[in-house]
Every structure is written in C-alpha cells, then in structure tokens.
Amino acid sequence: MNRKSDKPIKITEVCLRDGSHVVAHQYTEEQVRPVARALDDAGMHYIEVSHGDGLGGSTLQYGRSLVDELKLIEAAVEECRQATVAVLLLPGIGTVHQLKQARELGAGLVRVATHVTEADVSAQHIHAAREMGMETLGFLMMAHMAPVEKLVEQAKLMESYGAQAVYVTDSAGALLPDQVRERIRALRQALDIEVGFHGHNNLSVAVANTVAAIEEGATRIDGSVRCLGAGAGNTQTEVLLAVLERMGLQVGIDLYKMMDIAEDIVAPLIPNPQEINKGSLVLGYAGVYSSFLLHAERAGKRFGIDPRDILMELGKRKAVGGQEDLILDVAAEFAKAQKREVKG
Amino acid sequence: MNRKSDKPIKITEVCLRDGSHVVAHQYTEEQVRPVARALDDAGMHYIEVSHGDGLGGSTLQYGRSLVDELKLIEAAVEECRQATVAVLLLPGIGTVHQLKQARELGAGLVRVATHVTEADVSAQHIHAAREMGMETLGFLMMAHMAPVEKLVEQAKLMESYGAQAVYVTDSAGALLPDQVRERIRALRQALDIEVGFHGHNNLSVAVANTVAAIEEGATRIDGSVRCLGAGAGNTQTEVLLAVLERMGLQVGIDLYKMMDIAEDIVAPLIPNPQEINKGSLVLGYAGVYSSFLLHAERAGKRFGIDPRDILMELGKRKAVGGQEDLILDVAAEFAKAQKREVKG
Numbered sequence: 086m087n088r089k090s091d092k093p094i095k096i097t098e099v100c101l102r103d104g105s106h107v108v109a110h111q112y113t114e115e116q117v118r119p120v121a122r123a124l125d126d127a128g129m130h131y132i133e134v135s136h137g138d139g140l141g142g143s144t145l146q147y148g149r150s151l152v153d154e155l156k157l158i159e160a161a162v163e164e165c166r167q168a169t170v171a172v173l174l175l176p177g178i179g180t181v182h183q184l185k186q187a188r189e190l191g192a193g194l195v196r197v198a199t200h201v202t203e204a205d206v207s208a209q210h211i212h213a214a215r216e217m218g219m220e221t222l223g224f225l226m227m228a229h230m231a232p233v234e235k236l237v238e239q240a241k242l243m244e245s246y247g248a249q250a251v252y253v254t255d256s257a258g259a260l261l262p263d264q265v266r267e268r269i270r271a272l273r274q275a276l277d278i279e280v281g282f283h284g285h286n287n288l289s290v291a292v293a294n295t296v297a298a299i300e301e302g303a304t305r306i307d308g309s310v311r312c313l314g315a316g317a318g319n320t321q322t323e324v325l326l327a328v329l330e331r332m333g334l335q336v337g338i339d340l341y342k343m344m345d346i347a348e349d350i351v352a353p354l355i356p357n358p359q360e361i362n363k364g365s366l367v368l369g370y371a372g373v374y375s376s377f378l379l380h381a382e383r384a385g386k387r388f389g390i391d392p393r394d395i396l397m398e399l400g401k402r403k404a405v406g407g408q409e410d411l412i413l414d415v416a417a418e419f420a421k422a423q424k425r426e427v428k429g
Numbered sequence: 430m431n432r433k434s435d436k437p438i439k440i441t442e443v444c445l446r447d448g449s450h451v452v453a454h455q456y457t458e459e460q461v462r463p464v465a466r467a468l469d470d471a472g473m474h475y476i477e478v479s480h481g482d483g484l485g486g487s488t489l490q491y492g493r494s495l496v497d498e499l500k501l502i503e504a505a506v507e508e509c510r511q512a513t514v515a516v517l518l519l520p521g522i523g524t525v526h527q528l529k530q531a532r533e534l535g536a537g538l539v540r541v542a543t544h545v546t547e548a549d550v551s552a553q554h555i556h557a558a559r560e561m562g563m564e565t566l567g568f569l570m571m572a573h574m575a576p577v578e579k580l581v582e583q584a585k586l587m588e589s590y591g592a593q594a595v596y597v598t599d600s601a602g603a604l605l606p607d608q609v610r611e612r613i614r615a616l617r618q619a620l621d622i623e624v625g626f627h628g629h630n631n632l633s634v635a636v637a638n639t640v641a642a643i644e645e646g647a648t649r650i651d652g653s654v655r656c657l658g659a660g661a662g663n664t665q666t667e668v669l670l671a672v673l674e675r676m677g678l679q680v681g682i683d684l685y686k687m688m689d690i691a692e693d694i695v696a697p698l699i700p701n702p703q704e705i706n707k708g709s710l711v712l713g714y715a716g717v718y719s720s721f722l723l724h725a726e727r728a729g730k731r732f733g734i735d736p737r738d739i740l741m742e743l744g745k746r747k748a749v750g751g752q753e754d755l756i757l758d759v760a761a762e763f764a765k766a767q768k769r770e771v772k773g
Contacts, residue, residue, distance in 0.1 A: 261675065262606075262637060288675070289630075289668045293606060293637030312704070324633045324705055327714040331605065331632070340714075341737060348707035360656070360702040361668055363692035370671040370684075393685060 086332040089270075089302035092279065094329075094336045097131040097194075097307050098124050098322055099283075100351055101161065102173055104313030105137040106375075107355050111151040114160045119350055121161040124310075125168040127342035131194055133171040134161045137315065139198060140172055140179030140187060147178070155186055162191035169193040173224070174214075176206045181213045188217045196252065197243075198224035200405055201231040204239035211246040222281065222305065223248035229259040229372050230403050233267055237275045250279035250305045255294065258287030258316050258365070259372035259400075262297040269301035281305030284320040286312060287369025289361055291320040292328060299329070311347045313355060316375045317365035323347045367393050371400035380409050384416035394419060430676040433614075433646035436623065438673075438680045441475040441538075441651050442468050442666055443627075444695055445505065446517055448657030450481040450719075451699050455495040458504045463694055465505040468654075469512040471686035475538055477515040478505045481659065483542060484516055484523030484531060491522070499530055506535030513537040517568070518558075520550045525557045532561045540596065541587075542568035544749055545575040548583035555590040566625065566649065567592035572612060573603040573716050574747050580612055581619045594623035594649045599638065602631030602660050602709070603716035603744075606641040613645035625649025628664040630656060631713025633705055635664040636672060643673070655691045657699060660719045661709035667691045711737050715744035724753050728760035738763060 101120060105112055117134065124132050136142030136154050143150035161170045171194040172187045173179075184195060195214045197207045207223060214221040223243030228236060240251040253260075253268045260268075265282065272280045282298035284291035284307070295306060308322030323343040330340060352358075364378050373396050381399070385392035398415045399408075445464060449456055461478065468476050480486030480498050487494035506514045515538040516531045517523075528539060539558045541551045551567060558565040567587030572580060584595040597604075597612045604612075609626065616624045626642035628635035628651070639650060652666030667687040674684060696702075708722050717740050725743070729736035742759045743752075 261640075261672065286633075288672050289633075289636040289665055290672070292633040296605075321633055321705060324710055327710055328605065328632050328634070331714065341735070344707045344710060344737075352706070358702045358704040360704060361665060362696070363688045366668055366671055366688060370675065391685070393688075 086300065086329075086334045088300060088334070089273065090304050092304045094299060094304055094306055094334070095130045096322065096336060096338060097133055097171055097305065098129050098310060099133045099307050099319055100310045100313040101157070102133040102135045103137060103315055103319055104309055105135070106315040107313045107318070107359065110136055110143065110148045112157060113152055114156055116354055117157045117160050118164050120346070121164040123342070123346045123350055125165040127346060128338040129168050130338075131169050131171045132161055132165065133173060133196070134158045135173045138178055139175040140183040142178055155190060158187050158192055159190045169220070171196065173198060174210055175199070176210050181210060184210065184214060185217060188219055192219070194220040194222065196222045196224040197248070198226055198254065201225045201228050201236060201239060204242040207243055208246045211243065211248050215247045221247060221249055223251040224254050224283070225251060226254045226256045227374070227405065228253045228255055228268060229257060229264065233271045236268055237271050240272050240276055244276050244278050248278065250281050251276065252281035252283050252305060253298070253303075254283040255285055257372045257374065258285030258291065258369040260294055261288065262290060262293045265294045265297045266301050269298045269303050273302045279304050281307070283307040285314060285369070286317040286319065286321070287361065287365045292325055295320045295325055296328060296332070299334070310343065310351045311355070312359040313351065316368050317361045318359040367396055371396040373399050373404060374406050376406060377404070377409065377412060380412045384412050388416040388420035390416050390419045390423070430644065430673075430678050432644060432678070433617065434648050436648045438643060438648055438650055438678070439474045440666065440680060440682060441477055441515055441649070442473050442654060443477045443651050443663055444654045444657040445501070446477040446479045447481060447659055447663055448653055449479075450659040451657045451662070451703065454480055454487065454492045456501060457496055458500055460698055461501045461504050462508050464690070465508040467686070467690045467694055469509040471690060472682040473512050474682070475513050475515045476505055476509065477517060477540070478502045479517045482522055483519040484527040486522055499534060502531050502536055503534045513564070515540065517542060518554055519543070520554050525554060528554065528558060529561060532563055536563070538564040538566065540566045540568040541592070542570055542598065545569045545572050545580060545583060548586040551587055552590045555587065555592050559591045565591060565593055567595040568598050568627070569595060570598045570600045571718070571749065572597045572599055573601060573608065574749075577612055577615045581615050584616050584620055588620050588622050592622065594625050595620065596625035596627050596649060597642070597647075598627040599629055601716045601718065602629030602635065602713040604638055605632065606634060606637050609638045609641045610645050613642045613647050617646045623648050625651070627651040629658060629713070630661040630663065630665070631705065631709045636669055639664045639669055640672060640676070643678070654687065654695045655699070656703040657695065660712050661705045662703035711740055715740040717743050717748060718750050720750060721748070721753065721756060724756045728756050732760040732764035734760050734763045734767070
C-alpha cells in the first residue's frame with residue numbers, strides 16, 4: 086500500500102458511541118464492560134464511549150440514555166489496560182463541565198465536533214480540553230457539504246485553537262472515494278497536524294473511502310465493529326482491518342479477535358443487523374442528516390409527497406441539523422406545486 | 430465519471446439466481462413473479478433466474494430447489510415486457526439439454542461459467558448457446574485466483590468459442606478495487622468483446638469494485654437488490670445505481686422504483702438481512718468458496734483447529750470447488766503440527 090504518511094495509523098472504535106444510535110442509547114454497563122475489555126485485549130487504540138450525539142446528548146431531543154454516559158465511560162476506563170477511552174463533544178450539546186467529569190473518570194481523548202462550516206464554535210472547548218491535558222482532535226461533520234477550500238479554512242481554525250488532528254467526518258455517508266481523496270489531500274497539504282477520517286456506509290463505500298483516506302495520508306481512522314452506527318452504520322472495523330492486512334498494512338490490532346468480538350459480543354447486542362435499506366440509502370444519496378428521515382416521512386404522508394423528493398431538496402439547500410422546520414416548508418411547497426400542475 | 434468505454438452499461442439483476450442461495454433455493458413462483466414484474470417495470474436490462482449454482486443445480490450436493498427452476502424461468506419470462514431473462518450455466522452441473530429447455534421457455538441470455546483456469550470446458554456450451562440464438566457471455570469465476578495473464582488467456586479462449594462478453598467474476602469477494610482495475614484493463618486491451626464484472630461484498634468493497642470496473646470500461650455489470658447473494662451478497666443494485674447517478678452516469682433504470690423493490694418486495698422474502706459476519710468476512714479474506722465454510726467449521730471442531738486457519742491455508746493452496754476433502758487433510762495436518770509443538 087502506498088501511504089502518503091509515515092505516522093502510524095491509530096484506530097478509534099466507535100461502536101459504543103456512534104453505535105449507541107442503533108440501540109436507541111440503551112447501552113448498559115453490563116454490555117459496555119465486555120465490549121471494552123475485549124477491544125482492549127485485541128489491541129484497539131481508542132474506544133469512544135458517549136451518547137450517540139456526544140456528551141450531554143441524553144435529552145428529549147436526541148434520545149434519553151438508559152444509563153448515564155459517565156457511568157459507561159467509567160466502566161470502560163476500568164476495563165482498559167492499554168486502550169485510551171475517548172469521548173465525543175458537540176459544543177451546544179455537551180459542556181466543558183461534562184468534559185471535565187469525563188476527564189476525571191479517565192477519558193484521555195476528546196473529539197470536538199462541529200458542522201463543517203462552524204469550526205469557530207469549537208475554540209473554547211478545544212482550549213479547555215488541551216488545558217485538561219487531553220488529546221484533543223477536531224471533527225468536521227457533514228464534510229460533503231462544504232467545498233474543499235471551506236473545509237481547509239475550517240480545519241485551519243481548529244488547528245489554530247490547539248486541535249492535534251482534524252477529521253473529515255462524512256456524517257451522511259455521502260462522499261465517494263475520489264471526493265475523500267481530494268479532501269484528505271487538501272488537509273494534509275494545509276495542516277501541520279494529523280488528519281483523520283470518519284465514514285458512514287450509506288452508499289456502501291465506507292471501507293473504500295477509508296482506504297482512500299489512509300492512502301492519502303490520514304492516520305486517525307474510525308471504525309465500528311459490525312458496522313454499528315447511525316444511518317447504514319460506519320466503516321466496519323473488522324472488515325477494514327482485513328482489507329488493510331490484505332494490502333500489507335499492519336496496525337497492531339488482532340484481526341481474529343476483532344472478528345470474534347463482532348460475532349460473539351457485539352452482534353448479540355443489537356436488535357437488527359445493519360444493512361443499507363431505503364431510508365439509509367436515500368440519506369446518503371441526498372446527503373442529509375439521519376435525523377431528517379423520520380420528519381420527511383411524516384411530512385411526506387401529510388402532504389402526499391414522496392419523502393425522497395423532500396430529502397433531495399433539503400440536500401440541495403444544504404439544510405443542517407436543527408432545520409427540521411424546513412422539512413415541512415419544502416413538503417408544503419411541493420404539494421402546492423403539484424396542485425398547480427394538476428389544475429393547470 | 431471518466432469511462433473507458435462508450436458502450437452503454439447493461440445491468441443484470443441476480444437476486445433471483447445468486448440470491449437463491451440466501452433462501453436455500455426455496456423461491457416460489459408467487460415470489461418470483463412480483464420481483465420480475467417490478468424489475469421489468471423499473472427498466473432493469475437483464476434478470477437472471479436459475480438455481481444459485483446455475484441450471485441443474487438442484488441436487489443433493491448443491492441444495493434442492495423447492496420449485497423447478499424452469500417453472501421460475503417461465504414465470505419470470507411471462508412477467509417481463511422489456512427485460513431479458515438470463516440464466517446461468519456451469520458446465521458439469523447444467524447441460525445443453527437444460528439450456529435448450531430454458532431457451533424454449535424464453536430465456537434470452539446465458540452466462541456460461543467456469544473456474545478462472547478452466548475456460549476450455551465452456552466451448553461446447555458456448556457453441557450450443559450461440560446456435561440457439563442466445564446472447565452468450567462467459568463468466569470466469571474465482572477470478573482472484575489466477576494471475577492477470579492467465580485470466581486474459583482464459584478470456585481469450587471464451588472469446589474464441591463465441592462468447593460475446595467475458596466477466597471477471599469475484600466469486601469469493603476477495604478482490605480489492607485496484608485489483609479489479611488491473612484485470613478489467615487487461616481484458617479490455619486483449620479482447621474485442623465486451624467485459625463484465627460480478628462482485629461479492631465479503632470485504633465490503635463490492636460497490637467500489639464495480640465502480641472501478643465501470644471506470645475501466647466494463648459494460649456488463651451485475652447487481653443484486655438488497656445485496657442478496659452467496660457469502661456477504663453481491664453488489665447491492667439500488668446502491669450502485671445511486672452511486673452511478675451521483676457520479677453523473679444514467680443507465681436508464683428508475684432508482685426510486687429500485688429502492689422500493691428492495692424495501693417492499695425483496696427484503697420481506699429473506700429470513701435474515703445480508704451483513705458481513707465472521708463467516709463471510711473470512712471467506713473474502715482467505716479467498717475461498719463459500720461452500721468451504723461449513724466444512725472448515727466442522728473440521729475445525731473435530732481437530733481442535735481454528736477454522737479460519739484452515740480456510741487461510743486453503744486460500745494459499747488455491748483450493749477449488751470439489752476439493753472439500755482437502756479441508757480434512759489440512760485440519761489433520763495442523764492438528765498433528767500442534768501436537769508436535771506441544772510435545773516439543
């Protein structure tokens with residue numbers, strides 16, 4: 086494999102964070118402990134534990150956790166001998182206070198996440214995390230929504246705040262391999278810090294995207310065992326590791342143990358296997374937040390519009406999280422236009 | 430998208446053939462009819478209908494079909510207004526007589542399939558199919574097992590017998606995108622006929638492999654709705670179409686209708702969603718036939734050996750279908766070696 090970096094690849098397993106969406110944030114301590122222990126034993130580098138929407142995500146809006154995420158973080162830390170427990174923090178959802186609590190429980194790394202065009206809201210949290218002595222990385226979500234120059238500008242902001250790496254975060258699973266290449270390459274050229282990639286599988290190219298990112302020099306890589314994550318799930322960790330080994334790249338994680346964790350420990354935790362169904366496919370195709378899907382289906386029913394047309398329009402308008410009102414507006418507009426057509 | 434061919438892409442939907450493995454060949458006429466009708470209505474070009482192992486596959490060895498495949502072929506033909514019904518034929522399993530029966534029922538295209546190094550056994554069947562006036566394509570299975578020069582040599586044989594296209598058939602889902610590129614490119618340079626690609630998703634790169642094949646000039650492309658197929662399934666048709674549209678390539682098939690078929694007609698037919706589990710992953714990683722898995726698991730149990738080690742060794746030895754005996758030999762060898770180690 087031709088890699089444009091000589092730094093080692095560091096994998097972050099996100100099945101206990103992004104995967105939390107798959108179980109509606111109902112993870113228990115009894116579930117988290119064996120997963121963390123086995124991942125640690127397999128040699129996993131980082132294990133992210135938080136509500137699916139990051140620290141403080143347990144709300145009516147984002148879905149209440151069954152167990153306080155701080156309890157789950159504490160449990161994971163107790164199980165790990167070598168792996169670092171990581172947390173996710175979205176400024177506006179999680180607070181510096183919550184980060185401090187996670188830090189005190191032993192979390193060693195934080196990804197501070199913002200929409201791809203809103204890096205400026207991460208300054209305070211990145212500063213605070215660095216002051217706490219945490220490894221501090223920036224996470225630019227919905228990365229497909231910004232032109233490459235904008236992405237670079239925003240990543241440089243995060244770097245200037247003290248981030249030690251910045252991720253291209255393909256939250257909607259909307260990027261294709263060449264688009265990932267272009268983005269990673271641009272960040273590698275513009276930044277002095279490491280570059281990362283977090284993929285989703287809505288278009289079935291998460292593994293291919295991740296390999297493309299690694300070839301271009303990304304060294305911070307996310308995966309999720311058995312594909313557990315929002316939408317169609319993330320880059321499937323054990324599959325990625327198999328592909329990397331086939332390409333001659335060893336990352337120091339035991340492949341057989343990872344396969345066993347997927348089959349014997351993680352698969353039994355989830356209600357339904359991850360697959361690319363109509364909903365997750367259209368999210369990737371339209372390039373919109375997974376939280377839009379249910380709203381679009383409801384609005385579609387109410388106005389007699391195909392929810393896919395609504396989602397495609399939202400993608401075109403580059404709607405972002407929190408703009409759920411726009412869904413009703415678009416549906417109403419479409420219904421009006423249809424009526425005019427029928428009349429005309 | 431930069432395509433190295435100006436011929437139109439023709440898609441063959443294989444959920445009623447390769448997908449037959451997923452339902453243990455228990456498809457009924459009542460299931461096949463609505464699938465064929467809806468695919469035809471969506472604009473699908475070819476719909477393959479046969480036992481998972483091709484015409485004549487309904488045997489004790491390959492699994493008995495619930496319904497005679499000729500009945501299913503006839504039903505599919507009756508439902509299609511524009512799509513061509515295709516069949517698969519593996520010389521040694523299916524016969525020219527069975528092909529003639531399928532032809533008389535209205536099948537218009539046949540893929541004559543051999544192991545990648547055994548194209549010579551296809552001569553008689555390709556001749557016969559051409560004489561029947563069928564569109565006749567060659568299918569080189571387990572394409573990862575042969576060096577590129579060997580693949581080219583074998584494809585040229587099929588061309589010389591009268592095949593109108595030859596497929597790179599990644600039966601084990603063991604190829605990576607660059608390997609697909611290399612193979613398609615070599616065939617495009619060496620052949621005057623069209624080149625095709627049939628992928629499996631065991632390493633989660635079936636869609637990426639298929640896009641790579643198309644970019645290199647492959648024009649005969651297989652997909653399976655909802656990923657239905659042996660191992661981890663095939664290139665998921667509706668996802669591939671979404672990706673191609675995102676890349677600016679229209680193939681004349683209705684994407685929304687394909688999404689609906691996947692969700693509303695095909696998904697309800699299968700007992701479990703297709704996912705990449707330990708078994709299918711190790712098949713792709715080792716590059717062996719899916720039929721080896723169960724045998725390796727049994728042999729592993731009997732001799733106290735990890736079945737993955739057996740499969741990896743079979744991959745190294747380039748074991749082919751029919752060599753199931755080798756599985757026991759390898760397991761016994763490994764067990765003996767282990768014993769020696771313990772003693773020594």
